[in-house]
Amino acid sequence: MAEKGAIELKRVVMVKAIVTEPFKQNLIKELERAVANLDAQLNQMEVQSKNYLEDLKKKGLMQKAAAFKHQLDEERARQAASKADLTMKIEEAKRLQLGNEFVQGPLEGPVQVGIGDNLYKKVGGAEIVVKDGIVQEIRGV
Numbered sequence: 001m002a003e004k005g006a007i008e009l010k011r012v013v014m015v016k017a018i019v020t021e022p023f024k025q026n027l028i029k030e031l032e033r034a035v036a037n038l039d040a041q042l043n044q045m046e047v048q049s050k051n052y053l054e055d056l057k058k059k060g061l062m063q064k065a066a067a068f069k070h071q072l073d074e075e076r077a078r079q080a081a082s083k084a085d086l087t088m089k090i091e092e093a094k095r096l097q098l099g100n101e102f103v104q105g106p107l108e109g110p111v112q113v114g115i116g117d118n119l120y121k122k123v124g125g126a127e128i129v130v131k132d133g134i135v136q137e138i139r140g141v
Contacts, residue, residue, distance in 0.1 A: 006114035011123040013109045016101045018131040024096050031090045035083060042079050045072075101129065 017023055049072050056065040096102060113122050125140040 006112050008110050009113055009123060010108050011111045011126060012106045013126040013128055014106055015104045016127055016129050017104050018129060018136065019096045019098050019100050019102050020132055021098065022132060023102070024093060024098070027093045027096075027102075028090060031086055031093060035086045035090070038079060038083050038086065042076070045075065045079075104130075 049068075053065055053068060053072075056062075056068065107128075109126070111122050111126075113119060121140075127137075127139040128135055129137040129139070
């Protein structure tokens with residue numbers, strides 16, 4: 001509950017991890033799992049799409065088949081770009097130096113802002129640094 005003359009806002013808090021060997025190996029495994037999931041989705045899409053395209057062609061719906069094939073090609077390109085991005089992230093993860101900080105991503109958290117506060121200091125720049133899941137440091141609070 002905000003005090004009189006104050007308001008509670010949401011702010012972005014950046015989570016950074018100190019790179020350890022377990023963190024690095026877990027990150028690589030997660031990225032490799034994401035690639036495997038993408039491959040599985042692509043394989044499933046290919047099988048389903050092939051059957052659907054054959055069905056459209058048998059029914060003589062060539063225009064609809066051509067439009068579907070175009071959509072399928074666009075989806076293949078999107079998935080290939082996603083896979084390339086994940087593969088690049090795997091290579092980057094393999095090169096992470098132990099002890100360095102790695103940005104894991106943002107979280108949202110509440111902050112009290114009152115009269116006389118510097119709004120920019122209150123809502124910006126907060127970071128949480130973790131090492132193997134344990135908070136080591138909170139910055140910008």
